[in-house]
Amino acid sequence: MPEMPEVEIVKRGLISQIKGRKITNVEVRYQNLITGDVPQFIDIVTGTTIEDIGRRAKFLLIHLDNGYTIISHLRMEGKYRVSADPAMIDKHSHAIFTLDNGQKLIYNDVRKFGRMQLWKTADLANNKSIAKLGPEPLSDAFTFDAVKPRIMRHRKDIKTVLLDQSVMSGLGNIYVDEVLWNAKLHPETPANHLNDDDIRNIIKYSNEEMTMGIDAGGSTVRSYLDSTGHAGHMQDFLHAYDREGTPCDRCGTEIEKIKVGGRGTHFCPHCQVVK
DNA sequence: GCGCTTGTTGTCAT
DNA sequence: AATGACAACAAGCG
Structure with missing residues (x-):
């Protein structure tokens, strides 16, 4: 699915829809979605508040208030949807974050290529995927x-x-x-x-x-x-x-x-x- | 029904 | 170090 502009649009949408919300529950239905230990992911994310959403190249960065960031890559077909409608959840919904306003942040991905990974926010530059990225258009480094x-x-x-x-x-x-x-x-x-x-x-x-x-x-x-x-x-x-x-x-x-x-x-x- | 296609990235062998 | 093949997966199309 998305290249940098599409990820930027998703980022802006999520900022208006879920920034400042508390995550009251996390459900992971497709275990391979998470890079790393799934129970630990759920444990660390549950109860946090979403401080902000950022982006580096095609990576979405969901910053939590406990010092961790969810590094999320949509790969080919990953999509987020914010809704309170249970009909938005189907067999391709692989992670569901319940928010404190009754809405859910639903991650859908038909081809299951997308990945999420927890990383300490202060150490993001040392994440393997982020560290290797070259300069991106519209940034100061793109000279x-x-x-x-x-x-x-x-x-x-x-x-x-x-x-x-x-x-x-x-x-x-x-x-x-x-x-x-x-x-x-x-x-x-x-x-x-x-x-x-x-x-x-x-x-x-x-x-x-x-x-x-x-x-x-x-x-x-x-x-x-x-x-x-x-x-x-x-x-x-x-x-x-x-x-x-x-x-x-x-x-x-x-x-x-x-x-x-x-x-x-x-x-x-x-x-x-x-x- | 089969084979090929699809906004991606990571790993492996050479 | 650079390069190419292949893998992860599901669905639509001819």
């Missing part, structure tokens, strides 16, 4: 000097490199295709063939696409919904992703779909040429 060497040290396809969260973080399969379309870069261009203008374009369009995605409430191509159950509408503004067979918005050539690094990849064969 030419920081990004260029991280990209140029690879000879893989630029598409695969931009999906590597340790190079830079936040982009996923949709937004990478959009950034490369905007930058007029063929997805199979070796990363170390890029020039400084290409790097500047990647930075510029990564910032632009992340901002657009957030402003549009995220992309809903298949299944993404925010924590209030609403779809995003960024999909209406996509130039490449899911557009195979339709004319390129720049030149009219049909958008093609190929596999790059095992991922479905959409591009304009006329505008985006291999260097």
